[in-house]
Amino acid sequence: MNGRAPSAGGGFRGLRARIPRVAAALRSLGRRLARVLLVLFLLQLAAVVLYRFVDPPLTPLMLWRLVQGHGLDHRPVALDNVPVHVRAALIASEDSRFCTHYGFDWVELRQQLVRLFHGEPARGASTLTMQTARNILLWPGRDPLRKLLEAFVALELELLWPKRRIFEVHLSVAEYGPGVYGIEAGARRWFGRPVSRLSHREAALLVSVLPAPLTRRPDRPDRALVRRARVVEARARALPAELLACVLDQSSSTTRSAASRPR
Structure with a gap:
């Protein structure tokens, strides 16, 4: 049985390795949310323009x-x-x-x-x-x-x-x-x-x-x-x-x- 405990340095390095992945996921989510908001804005703007005449x-x-x-x-x-x-x-x-x-x-x-x-x-x-x-x-x-x-x-x-x-x-x-x-x-x-x-x-x-x-x-x-x-x-x-x-x-x-x- 290996009695060695995981080093604190290894855990810190693992956390540092995950940060870029989390940041990338947040950026991707932000871009998707921005696209959804843009589509909603364009749809309501189209409705406003349409209802000007109809x-x-x-x-x-x-x-x-x-x-x-x-x-x-x-x-x-x-x-x-x-x-x-x-x-x-x-x-x-x-x-x-x-x-x-x-x-x-x-x-x-x-x-x-x-x-x-x-x-x-x-x-x-x-x-x-x-x-x-x-x-x-x-x-x-x-x-x-x-x-x-x-x-x-x-x-x-x-x-x-x-x-x-x-x-x-x-x-x-x-x-x-x-x-x-x-x-x-x-x-x-x-x-x-x-x-x-x-x-x-x-x-x-x-x-x-x-x-x-x-x-x-x-x-x-x-x-x-x-x-x-x-x-x-x-x-x-x-x-x-x-x-x-x-x-x-x-x-x-x-x-x-x-x-x-x-x-």
Whole structure:
């Protein structure tokens, strides 16, 4: 029997010999991960470019709700088929500075930080651009990774899409109830008429469900929803022209100006 114990020097030499192999394996893993991330980036960029011209047929949220058993009623709508007062209601409800920011409403964000500092409940600070970004490409949830990706995609949308297109896609894919996607589908589901025939009150009620579309019903509003809709309707009627300019064409601008004159 050999009683010699392994020398410390031999063990150290063995460890040194393994280090290059481990380093090489890590470099190989890093290269593979980089390639995967590059492919994912290119795929989402291709989707962003495609959806600039083509309405998204499905979104991750739609697929997730289907798995949950909510069904699918998705009705894309052209912006020109949405009345001006409905456009104004959505902006007044969700993002009053949509036409003047570049994806992030820093004024609203500062206000939310002040509210948090004073111990007051904060409201959501997501812009319409950020909502569109998560609606078309990202999974439901509030985890930090999704919020980071949401901000990144929002920047892409602001760079690659005109404001009218961002607004139009939001109108076509936002969730307005269990399995109900797009403001056209919402109008037909809850009021039995197309979005082109919604009254000011109905438009305000419909967009007011957006923070919680699975639990609020615009056709049977509770007191809180009624109060919110009244505020939204008043804000929409008083919205300055410059805060609507990016979602209007010349004819609709003239129509709004005529409708807003005192009688």
